[in-house]
Amino acid sequence: MNNIYNIKNKLFIAVFLLLLIVPNLVLIFGVESKIGDNENLKFKKFPKIDIKKPTQSLSSFKSYYLGNFGLKKTTVNQYINFKETVLKEEPLPNYNLTGKDGWYFLGNHYNNVFYDSFGMTGDNKTKEIINYLNRINQYLNSKNIKFYVIFPPNKHSIYSEYLPFQLEKKETLYNHLKRELEKNSTAQLIDLHSVLLKEKKENQLYYKTDSHWNDLGAFIAYQHIIDYIKKDISIQKLELKDYKVSTDFKVLGDNTQMVNIKEKTEVINFEKKTPSKIEVLSDDQKFLHFKNESKDYKLILYRDSFSNALIPFFNETFEDAIYIRNFKINKKDIENNNPDIVILELVERNINYLSKADLK
Template sequence: MSGIKVLDGKDGWLFLQNDTNRVVEQNSSALQLTESEIKKWLRTLEARVAMLKNRGIKYYFLIAPNKESIYPEYLPDDYKINDDRVVYQLINACKPYHLPVYYPVDILKLYKSEYQLYPTGDTHWNGIGGFIAYKYVMNIIKKDFNINILDWEEIEIVEKEALLDLGNKLTPPQTSLFSWGMVKQPRAQIIYDNKGINSGHMRVTLNKNTSLPTAAIFHDSFIEIIIPFLMESFSKVYLLRTPCVDYDLIEEINPDVVISELVERFLIQPPVDF
């Protein structure tokens, strides 16, 4: 029905629809990036790489997969999800320029037979899915830096019933099982939080191990579940919720690593850094 934000999938799985990014149309390729938008993305990513390289900083762009990309088997039979959708438009456009774009869809699919990686009633990955994505991107960064990467034995997965983003849109609201990861012996803590809501929310974390590199992470809500893990891999982490790279902040803190994270469905809107 038009306007309803939640799509009923199979076996009680819920999915997003009628959102501002038009995720259903993106998945079917009815809505794609225009040639102009692809060029904007390329200019933005090339500028990020070049400008950060001039400062001796490495850049990595992590794309969090949509829930539909990992669990298409739970979508309604008439739901179309195509391989030429927006995320692959961007990835394929970036390949000739060797831009550092990373999309952990294959590794998450590999683990989904062993673990549930996204809750039935939420758009985001859970603690297990987030931990797998964390290890994926950290192993890429480890090729360039001597960083600490948490292993499975160092975390504890906790589960509970919770009211999540999709279940909360139903009448009556519907809870789902949610899992998150806790570090058993944490060495890092949050030392600053501006208590912002959504865009502009900034936090700074500090690790007892000061020999590790520093990182600035520009992100959306998908990063939230993996912050406890990221804190353990860097001596200091600056987290800012924005799709853009804040060059003023970069100039001020001079990190070793810059990570951008954006969920797949948000790619339809190329960010403007300046």
């Protein structure tokens, strides 16, 4: 009896040790590094350890381990497959929603993107945002710099008909802010919602499998932005005839990547027939800098990922273009670069971030 008890104990200990050791071996040898990513995150590199900064080093290692621990991808993949094939359920409903006709949308994990769509807004938040934009505008006006604000629409704001449920027509934070800005601010908001809702009747402007607009949607937004700026500054706008436009099909999308769907989606490609000679001064994604000697005016664009598709068009339009991956405008950026134009771009679902921002 004691022998059986000892064997059970040893087996339990052995299994327990295997559960501890195997995931770490998988991590050390990078076994999962080539497995498809189901969380829309890149495999993290081992952080630099600085003995002089133990707290920071420990925090970096913790972040690395939590993002890469062994068998994480395999386990999540199996969970997703089980939910989809056996239970016939949405595997990650808080991250991704499967819509109609092959359309996919972000879930509420992304800054409660749908709460606002149901009309959950607040006046205090709007006032704080307007105060922030007014402070920026006053500061830039004092330096004779033009300031514009753009909020690329949420995908479901343009294509709500493809959602798996019907949204009630209630006032969103964007609509409320737009109305209040017109009444209580001199900051210039360039409304992209109206033009994209109009143009979508003729063409698809967002990817079915990704949360962003496609290059055609970005080009239409670009033209609308430049048309607005032309009221203040004489600037040349790119036309569709300047480009060779083609389509192909690729596996693409932050939505479908999360749930292991590898289906191809239509991709629209823009190729400039006569491209400008553009010099890359910085390719750091947090601070991109381009020079185009054939054009005029200097631009600083504070941005998020929605500007990725705008950048090639702006590079063909401005002599000097700086793209800063941040929504907090910094006076040092302005004073060090002396732009003619500053644009603040932030996707609609993150507008509320501006309520906590400050001009420094």
